[in-house]
Amino acid sequence: MSLRMPAPDPAVLSARAEVIKGLRRILENDGVIGDDESLIAYESDGLTAYRQLPLAVALPRTTQQVAQILRFCRERGVKVVARGAGTSLSGGALPLADGVILGLSRFNRVLDIDLENRVVVAQPGVTNLGITEAVKKHGFYYAPDPSSQIACSIGGNVAENSGGVHCLKYGLTTNNVLGVELVTMDGEILRLGGKTLDAPGYDLLGIINGSEGMLGVITEVTVRILPRPQHARAALLGFPSVEAAGQCVADIIGGGIVPAGMEMMDRLATLAAEEFLHVGYPLDVEAVLIVEADGIDAECDHVLALVNDIATKNGAVFSRLSNSEDERLRFWAGRKSAFPAVGRLSPDYYCMDGTIPRGRLAHVLQRMNEMSERYGLRVANVFHAGDGNLHPLILYNANEPGQLERAEAFGAEILRLCVEVGGVLTGEHGVGVEKRDLMPEMFSEIDLAQQMRVKCAFDPEGLLNPGKVFPQLHRCAELGRVHVHAGRVAHPELPRF
């Protein structure tokens, strides 16, 4: 792997036995892993191309233990990487050779189901779906639904600001989290937000969401729950061109409709899904669109009728409206298994995650096809059409020399294209280590310095998850100098009032 991580601190490496002993003292000999064989389970997350054995793994049960571990590590200059379920697709939980993995898997209880206030308080290791399961019998659910929701943890969701297919109508994690309990690197326990619909002071809760485990360790999460919609219906639409499907999406939104979900697949992704599951997708089209409405019957029927009209006007050659829950789930089954389905076409695939303005989709796919020819690698596309989040899947064979490198270069070029057309490097998977070195495509040195100063406010020694998100490690004291240089020297010619 070509990825450069911060150089391990030899002093910490040689003090490994002592660190493990200290952790065992805090956890009373329950939940410290120190032997290499057992550590293998923690050597990577969902981004398996990168692997590293950690110094040790600590599995605390209480917030107090988390605080003690962080204080202990800080005193000894030991780095810490927090880990939820380890499903990150960007290497957010990739270990460091001289760092302790702080696993939150034992924080697995739902603490408070508060139906009157319509919130749930859960420990960070509870799975995303676990929250919905806990309130299902009362007619509620937790809206953000990343596709890994059976496995991924709510703490990890907060760290990555996870999305899902219902973001357009119901928002991302950050829009559904009302509070957290957080332990900073110096062992201080903070409560941000709570059961209220806003919080006082600077929006520290807002900055925690999506901070990729670099600001603090989350030990409790308060989320908003919603009454489950009475019904959901979906339309399955096929178009002779990507342009027509894209225009249909624009017209649906322009027509005042906010669908519960709106997903597009290109020809290759559709073929793969249909071959895999035989759900009835049209095979003679360039793009398939699934549009879902939810709510009372009158709402679903009205919205689907409008969607059907708009699709017809945009030249849809295939249109089916779900008439039963079974049929609706069948429409979705193909989309939901698009990744494994594409995986059958090729020994390996590399999943990208850029966001683009919806209107640039046809242009982006066209450019991607040109790249595909140039790199000699196929690409299938699934697209959260409602919010512009594009997941190109680059097909390659890791056993053929040079293909992984070509796939990575192809992926980087796609992400640069996303930025070029007004989009961003990552919509929901996070920067992690994967997109870290592409950050300058979107941000200047000053932009990044400002983000790093936020990091410094929480963790001045840079011990929490270093080597992620930022392409260069700066000591906090050095960041001040960017100012003097940029502010004073760069604009001596400025006019004064």
Next chain:
Amino acid sequence: MQTVTREALRPGSADDIQAALLDADAAGSSLRVIGGGTRRSMMGVAAASMRELDLSAISGITNYEPEELVLSLRAGTPLHEVEAALAERGQMLAFDPPDYAALLGAGGARTTIGGIIGSGFAGSRRLSAGNVRDHLLGFDAVSGRGEKFRAGGRVIKNVTGYDLAKLMVGSWGTLAVVTDLSLRVLPRPQYEATVLVEQGDASVALAGIRTALASPLEVSSAACLADGRSAIRLEGFRASVEERQRQILGMFESRGSVRAIEEAESAALWRDIRDVAVFASDARVVWRLSLPSLSAATVVATIAKSAACTALYDWGGSLVWLAMEGEAPAGLVRGEVSKAGGHAWLMRAPVGVRERLATAPPLDAGTTALSRRIKSGFDPQNRLGDGPFSFGTNR
């Protein structure tokens, strides 16, 4: 209130702001960012050396793409201009920006989008459509260091780097001067109706509202008015709203006298609720309480035992506007609110009262220290002041 004695600066660009900050740096003075001035009274007494940085010349819509649901504009753009442009394309700011000019005695002041973002207060639709913070996608700003920087983007789904946009919302211009911003916009509902219920006291009314909010009928706003009526708002396509309205009416028939109002009449009612019109024409002290909705009626009842007050409950009870006669018993209000897990803003008070009390909700020691470090990261010399906060660097 002591007014700012020196003439306000009126920058026309980020370069001008940068220059003003460098000048302030050289003079050891500070600046106070002002949009339309609606909330100026909440910013506290200005130091003699402080100059206002009036953003009204940094104004205008720069890029509006309705089918992308995104609007880019300059910070000083008046809210009414934004709303007119959006209405033309059948869209809106879903967080329902309030206009507190009348409430805060700033009649004639024009709320700007920068002021809305800076203060971070959302209107009645916050209950269903999210807060101000949930709709700022990206921005350009000049930090208190005098550095131009940007964060976020123009797309809804974006996890590239820290979400600095969240920090800008509700920071009252104390971290950086936002010059340009991109907001998420949403379709304006085709139709709206409000079910009005007259029943018992606030605790009974709020319990009824909670029942409606636990139903899958997609209530968009819910309030218990100062006169005791509850208001439950439904929005969307007409066929859907009418059906949901029937079901809500059915739900409340046995609880008290019910009726429904539609379209313009409903919209006017909610404009008044959002802007707290009921307290606009008197001189009482006004608090804004944010509470877990279940605790709201109890907290108000406890306060009312010691001090005469009137309450307007919005956000299904989670937001309480409290008007009080005479002195503002801050210890009582903030004590009860904080026991219930909430917080209180002192929105309106005579100058003498405001001088004695914190306008913004006090924070615990740990959060205060962290906030101070965040502030230092953006504005180490405190060139942008403390706004309504009391955790600034030089205090």
